[in-house]
Amino acid sequence: MSSPLSFLTTRVDARSARISSWDQRGRNQDCWTTGPHETRVLADLEGPGQITHIWMTQFCRKVFGPGLLDPRDTATTAPVLEIHNALGLNWEAPDPDYYRKVLLRITWDDEPEPAVLVPLGDFFGVGHCMPNSYASALFTMSTKPEKSLIFSSSAALNS
Numbered sequence: 001m002s003s004p005l006s007f008l009t010t011r012v013d014a015r016s017a018r019i020s021s022w023d024q025r026g027r028n029q030d031c032w033t034t035g036p037h038e039t040r041v042l043a044d045l046e047g048p049g050q051i052t053h054i055w056m057t058q059f060c061r062k063v064f065g066p067g068l069l070d071p072r073d074t075a076t077t078a079p080v081l082e083i084h085n086a087l088g089l090n091w092e093a094p095d096p097d098y099y100r101k102v103l104l105r106i107t108w109d110d111e112p113e114p115a116v117l118v119p120l121g122d123f124f125g126v127g128h129c130m131p132n133s134y135a136s137a138l139f140t141m142s143t144k145p146e147k148s149l150i151f152s153s154s155a156a157l158n159s
Helices: 082-086 120-124
Strands: 055-057 061-063 092-094 103-106 116-119 140-142 156-158
Touching: 103 120, 116 120, 120 156
Parallel strands: none
Antiparallel strands: 055 156, 061 092, 103 116, 140 156
16 A cells, blocks of 8 residues: 655665755854845755755845844845834835745756746745745745734745
C-alpha cells in the first residue's frame, strides 16, 4: 500500500542544502533590502536539484520620518521602526499594493525566460493584497491576528 508520505522513509542518494539571508555579522538583521526596480537573487544553484521549501517574511513600508538604525547600515538593513510603533508614533505606512508589485521569478536550465513569473502575493495566495492565515497542502500563510486582512501587512509565507 502506498501513501502520499511513503517517500519519507525511502533512502535516496542525494544531499540537502539551505540558502538563507541570515546575518553573517552575528547581528539580528536577517533580511535583505531591495529598492524599487531592483532584483535580488534568492538562490543560484549549480547542477541538478529540487526546491522543496520556500519560507519568507516580508514587508514594504514607506518611511515618513527618522529611523533608529545606524546610518552605516541603512543600505543593507531593513528600516524597521518597531520601537516608535510600540510607543504609538507611526513613522511608516505599508504600501497597499506591495504584494502585486513584487515579482517572483524562477528560471532553471540556463533558460533565458523564467519558468515562473508571478506577483509574490499571487504565488502565495494573498488575495487582493490582504494576507490572512491559512493552510493548504502546498502553501501556508501566517499573520498576527491584529494584522489579518489589512492591505499589505506582513505575513510568513511558506511553499
